Amino acid sequence: MSARGDLEALADGIRSGRVDPFDARWHPKVVGNTAREAAVLVLFGALDSVSAPSGEPFAPGDLDVLLLERAQTLGSHPGQVAFPGGGREPQDASLVDCALREAVEETGLDPTGVDVLAELPALGLGASGFLVTPVLAWWASPSPVDVVDYAESAQVFRTPVRDLLDPANRVTGVIRRRGITFTSPAFLVSDVLVWGFTAMVLDALLEGLGWAVPWDRERKHYISP
Numbered sequence: 001m002s003a004r005g006d007l008e009a010l011a012d013g014i015r016s017g018r019v020d021p022f023d024a025r026w027h028p029k030v031v032g033n034t035a036r037e038a039a040v041l042v043l044f045g046a047l048d049s050v051s052a053p054s055g056e057p058f059a060p061g062d063l064d065v066l067l068l069e070r071a072q073t074l075g076s077h078p079g080q081v082a083f084p085g086g087g088r089e090p091q092d093a094s095l096v097d098c099a100l101r102e103a104v105e106e107t108g109l110d111p112t113g114v115d116v117l118a119e120l121p122a123l124g125l126g127a128s129g130f131l132v133t134p135v136l137a138w139w140a141s142p143s144p145v146d147v148v149d150y151a152e153s154a155q156v157f158r159t160p161v162r163d164l165l166d167p168a169n170r171v172t173g174v175i176r177r178r179g180i181t182f183t184s185p186a187f188l189v190s191d192v193l194v195w196g197f198t199a200m201v202l203d204a205l206l207e208g209l210g211w212a213v214p215w216d217r218e219r220k221h222y223i224s225p
Contacts, residue, residue: 003063003161004138006209007044011118011136021208022121022200035124035131039099040085041066042201043114044161045139064158065202066145068106069192071154079154081194083201084109087130095119099135107156108148113141125197134201161211163189164202170215173199175223186221195223
């Protein structure tokens with residue numbers, strides 16, 4: 001089956017209730033009913049300038065996912081790698097609209113080229129008080145993307161999925177805040193560390209899609225708070 005076919009099969013399972021991709025070891029903390037709604041766009045596609053070589057050990061060479069690095073000056077999650085997204089606003093008719101609007105504002109992508117596949121189960125971010133719905137999508141017609149506002153994002157980039165799957169790029173991120181140790185799966189790709197909520201979602205999706213490759217969870221990467 002193709003990458004898009006795998007994504008559509010997972011989306012069908014989620015919509016029918018047969019599959020909960022986050023029913024796994026890594027599950028973000030659920031927050032209370034006062035949480036603010038938010039959405040992120042988990043956008044898979046094919047890199048324009050890379051052909052898919054045969055015999056790839058992990059995934060086709062042209063399969064990628066859109067990520068951004070948040071600006072260091074932001075008050076919430078500064079410097080972290082994230083999916084495009086943010087809080088739901090009054091003009092957002094749905095959480096899908098929220099994810100697409102935020103992606104346009106942050107990366108400049110053309111939303112008409114995005115095929116939305118499914119809304120994933122909402123996950124709580126205890127630290128910021130958001131209840132976040134990941135929106136799974138396929139980039140049917142990729143458009144140019146870049147930083148729109150450097151006050152919000154330091155960089156926008158498309159990460160090859162094979163780099164995420166490569167065990168050499170996988171670690172367990174460890175951070176200690178206010179006497180509490182927090183761990184998450186993490187990825188060392190594109191000269192950045194992907195960890196926390198974004199890495200949890202990626203890890204769960206790669207498992208749910210059947211793409212995951214065994215990696216050494218005892219390999220630690222300590223993160224400065």
